[in-house]
Amino acid sequence: MAPGLPPAMERPHFIGIGGAGMSGIAKILAQRGAKVAGSDAKDSATAEALRALGATVHVGHAAEHLADDASCVVVSSAIRDDNPELVRAAELGVPVVHRSDALAALMDGLRPIAVAGTHGKTTTTSMLAVSLTELGRQPSYAIGGDLDAPGSNALHGEGEIFVAEADESDRSFHKYAPEVAIILNVELDHHANYASMEEIHQSFETFVGRIVPGGTLVISADHEGARELTRRLDGSVRTVTYGEADDADVRILSVVPQGLRSEVTVELDGAPLTFTVSVPGRHYAHNAVAALAAGAALGVPAAELAPALAAYTGVKRRLQLKGEAAGVQVIDSYAHHPTEMTADLEAMRAAAGDARILVVFQPHLFSRTRELGEEMGRSLALADASVVLDVYPAREDPIPGVTSELIIDAARAAGADVAAVHDKARIPEVIAGMAKPGDLVLTMGAGDVTDLGPLILDRLPK
Structure with a gap:
């Protein structure tokens, strides 16, 4: 039931196509049938994975790499104005699209889960992608890191769910309209774009405001920055908190280390639920509970999703x-x-x-x-x-x-x-x-x- 190509993205050209965020979008577009091209500063296994999908990937940046018939040029905030391909796009009148707008277009018509927070986004997005795939839900996903092989950071699935990592660093997550949003934590980072915690909180408030009517916010009850954000919200969005705090809606009762795994017990809907997280560390256990709460908010039975989360065994780096x-x-x-x-x-x-x-x-x-x-x-x-x-x-x-x-x-x-x-x-x-x-x-x-x-x-x- 996944939609086809968004308008104006039949022949996209990506500047910096080998980057984690850019390559994921390029991969999904190629899988949907787009004629994808792009360039990157150096060759890589990710570039090879894109070529295997039919994409044209140039090494180095040069004006001649941009085809005259390109339908758009996709850029990230890291691309400078003097990039020769971006200059050439202006000369040809080719529309320039930020990667966040491209990703938002890919999610249109689906049921998006957007994962935000200062830390843990890639892991939590990956946990959802792996567990939903394990359950046969065939999700689409776009992740900021590879699961188990170069180019495995994104997939066009045939199901109705799209799981995406939502990047706050340049405020690009303001472009998304998720049915379920996860906020793992809220801290001061990305100092070139944010001058204070007040600016960070305002940015996350804007993101929450993008949740579609009837949607759900899943947010940590343990991190002070997240609790402060919850206090600032006007109550118009259904909010589910998770964590070890006594007032958490999905309360973590225990995290028991078992070598490089953990056994996690939560209280969900008044009943205990125990499952395994196949990576070490309390913070990864919290990520798994956030994924569990988000899936439940989207209608995936928690009793099915919890054991499926054990299928996640890590992401590169x-x-x-x-x-x-x-x-x-x-x-x-x-x-x-x-x-x-x-x-x-x-x-x-x-x-x-x-x-x-x-x-x-x-x-x-x-x-x-x-x-x-x-x-x-x-x-x-x-x-x-x-x-x-x-x-x-x-x-x-x-x-x-x-x-x-x-x-x-x-x-x-x-x-x-x-x-x-x-x-x-x-x-x-x-x-x-x-x-x-x-x-x-x-x-x-x-x-x-x-x-x-x-x-x-x-x-x-x-």
Whole structure:
């Protein structure tokens, strides 16, 4: 029953097609029959996955990559005005569409669940996508990370449900009109776009206002930022709270660690319900309960959805085991905000027992490091030892005086064993010299630190 192609998207061209959000939209359009083209700064497994669907993917950005018959150009907020393909689009009069508008068009006519929050969006969206697929609901989904293979971040399904990650970073989630919205937490982040918590709350209020009449908001009862948002709402939207708080509508009664899994018991509609979450950490258990509440709000029986949630075994870069060598396990973490860093380190500590935890951390964005560097440093104190790389700039220009030394100084002040490594190529050698059998090594951050996992494994003694 899924709709066909949205108007004006029969021949879309994506600038930055290899990105997590952009590639998902491109993939769904290709699966719906669009003639998809695009470009990215470098080739990748994601680009290959798109080519396998019939998309044309150019490496590098050049005006000639944009076909004269393109029906639109899709961009994200990271694309600069002087991009040659964007300049060429203006010359040709080709309409420019933000990726959020493209995603909103794909959801039109379906029953969308939009997953928002400062942390946990990718995991929660993935949990819903996997469990609904397990139940045969054939959902469409668009996720900010790959489930189990390059390009698995999105799918055009034949069912009526569309699960989408809703990004607050550039306010693009204001474009969606979900039947069910999830808000996992509300914290200050994305400092280039938000100057205060007041602006963050106003942005999330606007998102809540986009829920369709008769729809439902599922929101945490435990995070203070989310509770404050709930207090600010006017009551016009049906609200279901979840969490460990006594007043939660879906109350978490217990989270019992079982190695790299957890057994979760909730009280739902006055009765206890126990199910398994196949990834470690209390925060992931909370994500699963949010998914359970959202599915129930959409009419999926909780007694069916709860056991299906166990089918979710992780998403790339979310505490993903990269391998083991010389008795040392290497795990990849996307955590780049202090709250995420703390949650992942606490989860690993609970699962690891007496094992040492060594962290390779790469700060992400100068603006985030300036505002949250001290908190990042305190988070690293949860590890037994850490090395910190230079700031990964992504889309930002350097800010004078903002370096990874802000994090290192704060970590040392908190009693952490931490060192700076400015040459990323030295990391495998450094970690091989530190690690002992039984240790856990976490590569942590939202940049290219993820590439170091296989190199560390290769450098460890065979």
